[in-house]
Amino acid sequence: MAFDRPALVAHARDTIREGSKSFAAASRLFGRTTRERVWLLYAWCRRCDDLADAQELGGTLGDQAGAQDRLAEIRDLTAKAFAGQPTGDPCFDAFGLVAHECGITPAMAEDVIAGFALDADGWRPQSEGDMMRYCFHVAGAVGVMMAVVMGVPARREDILDRACDLGLAFQLANIARDVAEDAEAGRCYLPAEWLAEKGIPESEIMAPRQRPALAELAARLVALSQQHEQASRIGAAQLGFRQRWAILSAAGIYGAIATEVGRRGEAAWDERVHTSGRAKLGFVAKGLAAALLRPPRMDALPKWNRRQLAAMAREPG
Structure with missing residues (x-):
């Protein structure tokens, strides 16, 4: 080559x-x-x-x-x-x-x-599973490749699972943050079943009267994102120190985006949520501290996992 x-x-x-x-x-x-x-x-x-x-x-x-x-x-x-x-x-x-x-x-x-x-x-996601399948493709699978780039061997399925979790967390945060931008582009990544539960037609997703219900769906996305981010920290603990520090810093930066979308509620899409340069430095420092500590314990891993989503991805349709 x-x-x-x-x-x-x-x-x-x-x-x-x-x-x-x-x-x-x-x-x-x-x-x-x-x-x-x-x-x-x-x-x-x-x-x-x-x-x-x-x-x-x-x-x-x-x-x-x-x-x-x-x-x-x-x-x-x-x-x-x-x-x-x-x-x-x-x-x-x-x-x-x-x-x-x-x-x-x-x-x-x-x-x-x-x-x-x-x-x-x-394509449009009809169910939560459909949405998670999409998140697997565009971000979870990238997390797996990133782990391979960092030297994680294919036999370490446990670490690859957690790398996928981090990608899923990132994409769920992106979906919550970018609802307005996606709607303007004629796209929607919120499951049709979720929208139906709240009585939100996709064509009216950004209508002012739909904001309270839309904010509830965003909070649901944020909760999913946070579950997968927490799971990813378990895998990060198995990496070398510098790799662990980098991954935990990235998790903090993107986790802050999800948290801010949830905090803003109905105002989440008035302007695009982002993390300032100063805040990024803060998360790098927090990532360093986290890299020196044991990861938080989880009572249960998230509902959706890499192998489940990969199997769904290979099903027809």
Whole structure:
């Protein structure tokens, strides 16, 4: 594989700095090799997401016509990356490099790409299970690959389960935070059954009169996110110190987003919830303290788990 690794790492570093300040902040806590590999993997995730949504670094969604063609391009470039072939796109070349170095498999990548396929099909979750299946694809499966990048062996199913939990927690927080943005783009990731329970038509999801009921659903999402975040801390305890520190810092940063959405209630979508640079530093400090302590005990793990969701993902429809 004759790629210019330093150039790909530099491009990936710039991509994460522009695409996710939260992940960029947490990634600085890894050792050099792991940090670079995390950047390389992130670059692929970001580029796939941008291609799928016809956007730039997570910005405003573009024209969604041709979604199936863009999905085919993602699969084609990813296949070339796994084959060690130049793709003409540094983000896919970066993925080929990190997949080769860490043993990421095509099946792992397809778990993520399947989430883009759902969006390309105009899919909507009908049940909580459907929503969690989507969260598995677009974030839980990424958490699994991140664990592999950090050196977690495939036989450590327990750690991979908890890595998936962290991804699920992140995505549930994203769904709660981005209800208004998703509605503007013609998307909805709240289960139809949840909306029906509250008497909210999807077409009226952001209507002022629906805000009290919508805030209750957001609180439900936040509670799910917090359960999975807490579970992820059990797995983080099995990692090396710097890896543990980075993961716990990221969990704190994203956990704060979920908490703030819940705290704001009906005003959660008046402006986009974010974490300030000063707050991120605070969570890095809290992550350090947490990395030195034993993880909190849980009476029971969350209802939804990686293997259950992966099995659902492979069912027809």
